[in-house]
Structures are given as C-alpha cells and as structure tokens.
Amino acid sequence: MPAPRPSQSAEAARAAALQAEFNEKRWVWVPDEREGYLAGWVNQEDNETGEIVMSAGGEIRRVPLYALSKMNPPKFDRVDDIADLTFLNEASVVHNLRLRYGSGAIYTYSGLFLVAINPYQHLPLYTDAIIQQYRNKRRDENPPHIFAVAERAWVNMGEERENQSILITGESGAGKTESTKKVIQYLSAIATDTHLPTTSHSQSPSLSSTYASVPATGLPRSNSFRNRTTSIIASGSGSSLTAKGRLGLLERQIIQANPILEAFGNAQTQRNNNSSRFGKFIRISFAPDGSISGANIDWYLLEKSRVVVRSNAERNFHVFYQLMSGGGALKDALLLDTGVEDYEILNKSRREVDGVNDRDDWDALIAALDIVGFSPAEQFDLFRIVAAILHIGNIAITSTKADDAVMPDPSQAERVCHLLGIPVAEFTRAVLRPRVLAGREWVTQARTRQQALDELAALSKTLYEKSFGALVDRINRALDRPSSKSTFIGVLDIAGFEIFDINTYEQLLINFTNEKLQQFFNHHMFVLEQEEYTREGIEWDYVNFKLDLQPTIDLIENSGNPIGILSCLDEECIMPKATDLTFTEKVNTMWKGELRPGELAHPGRSKYSLPKFEQGFIIKHYAGYVEYRTDGWLEKNKDPLNDNLTRVLASSTEHYVSSLFEDHPVLSDIALASGTAGRKRGIKKGAFRTVAQRHREQLSLLMAQLQATQPHFVRCIVPNVNKKPGRVDVPLVLDQLRCNGVLEGIRIARLGYPNRLPFVEFRQRYEILTPGIIPRGYMDGRKACLRMVEALELDNEIFKVGTSKIFFKAGVLAELEERRDTLLFDVFSRLQAVARKFSARRQMKKILNRAIAIRVIQRNARVYGELKEWPWWQLYTKVGCKQLKQSLV
C-alpha cells in the first residue's frame, strides 16, 4: 500500500521547496563503495574530473566525470514506473527503489517488469479489499502491485482469448514463491470453480462426502466474463472471499497443492527458511466463462543432492522432519522407531528452524493431501520412500583388508528392502558386488567402501527425485482437466541468475535457463517497441538494439558445428576414458582454438574465454562474466545409478516402487552406446538420457509454451542479507538488478525512445516554452508539436513525432523540465515581486494613516489637557450636557 501522504498543498509546497533547492546546484550521484551511490553537487569541473561537494557532510571529492550519474529532479522521486525517470542510470533506479521501499511501497514498475522487493514483514497488502481495489482497473489507476500484474493477465486472457504467463525470477529468498502464491490467491478469488465436488475424478470416496455439502460457490453468474467476476467481488460484502468455505473445490485443491510441494520440495537454507529447491511452472486453466477449469504443474531442477549432503546450518527437505515429528502410528508402520537424532541424513545438520513447527506442518500436509485426493495408500507410498531414504542413510558400510565393502549389520538393509519390496540378498549384492559389463562379458565386481556409499547416496537421490516426480504427476492428475476451450495463466517460479565464488554444473544449467528467459524477454520487449513505433509510424534502426543473446545460448547448447558446451558434455559422457579434463580441453579447443583456414568464427566465440588458474571456462552472460569450474561434471551429467540396483527396484513387489523405475535407463545402455559414440553423434533415443538432455528438453518445452503466451514479468529482489525489514543494501540490490535483467531492460529502453507523451500532454506542459508559436484557435496536435519542437531547437536525433505521441531519448524531458522550471522560476519571481510590491505599499499606506491618526489624537489630547481646567469650558460642558440630557428626555 502506498505510504500515507501529507495533504496535497503541503506536498506541493514541499515539492516546490525541493525543486527550488535542486535548481540551485548541479546534482549528481557519486559512486561509493559502501553505499553504492551518494548524492553530491558539482562545484567545479575540468575536462575529465569534477570537484564534487558531497551532500552529506560537505566533504569534497574529485571524481572522473564519466563515473558521475545525473540526478533526476525531485518531482521524479518515488515514481511508480522507473521508465518514467528521465535520467535512466543505475543510481537513479536504485535511489527510486530505495525511497519507495522506505515508505512501504515494495512494488515498482520498470517498463515491462514489476520489481518486488522483499519486505520481510507482513504488510496489509493482500486483503480482499485490496483485491477489489485492483479488479477491473488499468495498471495506471492503482499503485504498482503483483495483483495488478495478475489482473492484467486475467483481463488480456478474457479479452484476447490468449494464454498468459507470469515469469517470476529472483535469487533465493527474494520472494518468488510468495509472489506466486499472491498471484494464485488473486486468480482464485476472482474466478470460481464450476466443477461440483462429485464430478471430480481425483477425489477419494471419503473426501467426496466431506465436501459434497459445500456449494461450488453459490455466487451469481452472468454471461460476461468481466462482469461476472465483478459481481463476485462485489457480492463479497466484506466477508473473506479467499476463506476456505467460499472457494470451490478445485481452487482449494490448487491452493492445497502448495503445502504438498513445499513439504517435499522446500528446505531451510541459510538464505531462506522455506526455500524452494526446484523451479515450477504452474498453469491455471480457465473456462470461457472465467471459472477455473484445471491446473497443471511442471517442475525443473530439483536439488536432490540435498537429500544426502548440505551445509551444517541447513536442513534436509521439510518432509523428513515433519514425518519424524508428526508421523505417530505411521512411523511404526515405516519402521521409524527412533528420533531425528538417530538418522544420519538428519543429525549432521540443523534440525529445527525458528518459527517453523514441523508438527503443525505435518497436519497441514496431511490435510492438503486429503483435499487434493491422495488415498491413504497413496499417502503411505509417498512416506514409504521418505522412510526408506532415512534407513538407507543409516546403512553402515565397512571394508575388508582387501578394501572390499561389507555390510556388517544387515538389519538396516532389511528395513529398506521391506519398505521397498525388494529381496535383501539382491539389494546387498547390487550395492556390494554388482555385475558389470566388461567388454561384452558380465562379471561380478567387488566395490570399495566409498563406492558402495556413493551407490547408496545415488540411490537415495534417485528415489527422492523419482518420487517427487510421481507426486507432481499425481497432483496433476487431480487438477488437470484438459479442455480445448480453456485458456491458461501460467506462473513460472524459477531461480534467478547465479554468480557465486565457485560456479559449477548446477549454475551453468540455471544460468542457461535465465539466459533463455532473458532472450525471451528481450524479444518480447523488442516486438512491443517495434509495434508501438510502427503504430506511430516511426522509422528506427532496430539493429541498434543489441539484444540478441543467441551467441551465448549457442555457445552452451549448439548441436551444429562447433557443438555447444552441453552437447560436448553429453558426447564426453558416452566416450570411454573421457574425464572432466578431456571434456574441458575439448570445449576450449572448439571455442577458443585456432580457426581452420576459411572457417567463419561463430559469434559465440566472443562470449567464451579461458580462466587463469582453474580447470574450466568463463562465459560472458548478459548478466556478467561467470567463471565455471568443471570438476565432477561428467558424473553430474550422467547421474548414474548402477543398473543392478535399478533392475532390483524395477521388479519390486510394491507397485509404487516398481513404477518409479519402469523406464529408468540402465548403465549398460551407456556402455553399449559408447561403442557407437565415435561414429554417431547423439545418444540412442529412449535409452540413456543425461541431465543436460533432460533439462534441455524440459526447457525447450517451457520456452515453446511461453512463446505461445502473452508474458508478464516480475523480478523479486532481496534488499539485505540479514532478512531485516526497511534496510536496503544498495550494492546487493544493484547486483540483482543487473542479474535479473532490469538494468538490461533499461539499457535497451535507452537505446530507443523511452519517454513518450501524447500530443495534448506535451502541448499543455511545454507550450509555455514557446510563447506565440501556436496561433490562437484550433490547431492539429501533431502540427502544434512539430512547431513547438522546431521553436525549442531540439536536435532531430533526440525526438520522433508519431501519430498520437511524441517520443524522446532518455534525458531530453529532463532538459525540457529544467528549461520549464527556469522559466517558471523567472515568471513566478516577477509575479512574486509585483505581489510583494503591492502588499508592501498597502502596508506602508496603513502605517502612514496610522501615523496621521496618532498625530490628530495627540493634538486633540493636548487641546483637551489645556481646556479642561478653563472655567468657561467647564460651565459649557455642564450646561451643554444638561441641555443635552433634557432634550433627550
């Protein structure tokens, strides 16, 4: 909510005072290591350096002129849209965000983006009243808000019958998941479920009876998509629209899918107590009448390694702790007879989180599973895998003198096998002495202790990931009701660009994803700009946009010549004797080696460079240079699970377990594939698929879906690392603005004509600068503007006149504003002088009159003083007074 504002006149007076103060000096932003940027004014300057007086403290600094950024006049303070700033520089952007955040305005537009800064406190921004405030309103009718984005998506979908997407990115803890929830909250509140509970194919029998009595909504319907939802909101009459009882079953199921996903996919990290360790794209489908007709969830890059390793200050996925604290009798059935402290994968790191009650969350999880329609057997299957992983973590492995792995106590393995429905002997053999393919022969190979432990860790990770996938599939079966008539709004909640001290394979995948999303944004922005320019009949050279990220994308995924990094990695994964080093050398040769005579250099080469010391490479992403270290990449990409184990699990007596492994590729496929790898590029379809291949497939599906939608962009920002409300760490925020493409968006905007005004507005505001140029009476807006810009002597390069608007390069409006302010300052100074003269004269006249009056009074008093003792006067007053009295009687 916008901060409470002082009265309009006080505000105007304050603004005028600020403006007057601003006009006196040449204000600039000075880079500062600690604060990011500090305000100062130019005292003197020579060719290259400026002498700056710092606003706080008056310190004098000498700063190169190129490092200074112009400050926007104070009337641009707290603008709703950063794109409206006339000086579009980093300092001004961050200053505006900081000012707004300080007054409780956590949302700001930046052209096509909505920037959301994590408030780290509950703000009264998401109530039903606020939902109503945003219903059927244009973006500029309300302060920036995530609801405005959801509203726009909803309206566009209804009016244009086109699918919509809302892309939410940001770093961990920035508020992506919260924003996603707010979008779903808004959409659920403005739409209703037409599906009666009994028609839901996903429900368990017990659940249908629970909800059969709940009416779908009981709310009035009309034919109009837009009107109907208005009436729904209006009929809320103050009661909670989002309260459980008022939502249809499907809406509740969609909302309840969230606690389930959070239990299995979220964990406490150092940056966020409830961090999503996967990306997701949630599509909510709407029937033509605007009611929710279904939902579907796609997921990306689950951080499955967390199941077995994490830092001491972080936790495993929430579900482990929830099961341990709330499982009750279920724990007995899962053979979990001790506490968290007795399980190796839980007791090495943090166990509790402030403000998190695992017991309550367990109850919420079970309630959510019930609502979504998981039967008791299905629920048991989910926890069967969780428990099996806890037991696998406790399997002790020792080694013989010959360094062969042994399992001294088989009781843990027995528990695991009981839960997974597999024979203990086969399981133990698969872990300790698997049969492997040596050439064309199968031989039994004894494993070392470390190899066996790695095998168990790989098993835990695979089990968890596969079960997570099955969980999402099951939720989708409950929510997804495909219909050719429905349109959807998709919400993408995915980790933003990452630049760490050490960047590895996971960072490459996430940064590659972000590069593609940024390319998508650039393309969209480019198309929109182009549309607007074409509509306005403006010619412009788009080549200058410089927004093509394709060279970097090719560098990573190209399948042609030279092959991209991921394709090269895939090839190395099936090469015998390939190592991380051979892979790195191969990539280096391809992208940095000498060109063959006549060979054209791929543009991606300019995005690739070699690091000084480490084994790896540097990629120039749109967000900056990232150095990647390549150790362990082959293993990470193969993500292998020994095929002995896979076969054992695929033939499990427990249907759920066997179904998880029914189409799992086996290592022998890799081995067999390697035989042909030298001859044939690419890997046999349907057999072994690497992590890179799976991710690229998922990503291209996602991109195809996004391309078929009208996108909306939300960028979430972490304001400080201490999770404290009200504090903005400027360098941290700037880094994120750079990584999430906001600054890139601004850079592109600056290349075009970012400031635009309708003719009427331009004339109203700046006609004062061109007196007498426009004749009295009617004149066509375009012609008037043309005359005005001519009279203003503006360079042709810095403006374009369209058919209804006039466009300016960044900074031009500020100059016009300055000229207008100077003129108004002059006009008002003269007006003030006349007014002061007038009032001073009146004052003077008053003083003169008073002086005369005083002199008259004095004279009379003196005369009276002299007369009052004179007998004739006394007689006269007595007689005179008596006669007067008598005449009155």
Ligand SMILES: Nc1ncnc2c1ncn2[C@@H]1O[C@H](COP(=O)(O)OP(=O)(O)OP(=O)(O)O)[C@@H](O)[C@H]1O
């Ligand atoms: N709009 C908001 N209002 C109040 N608190 C918020 C808001 N957005 C974020 N937060 C706070 O910040 C925390 C982190 O937010 P969230 O989990 O959405 O981040 P995220 O970007 O999804 O992080 P991750 O990538 O780690 O999942 C939330 O648990 C909440 O405490």
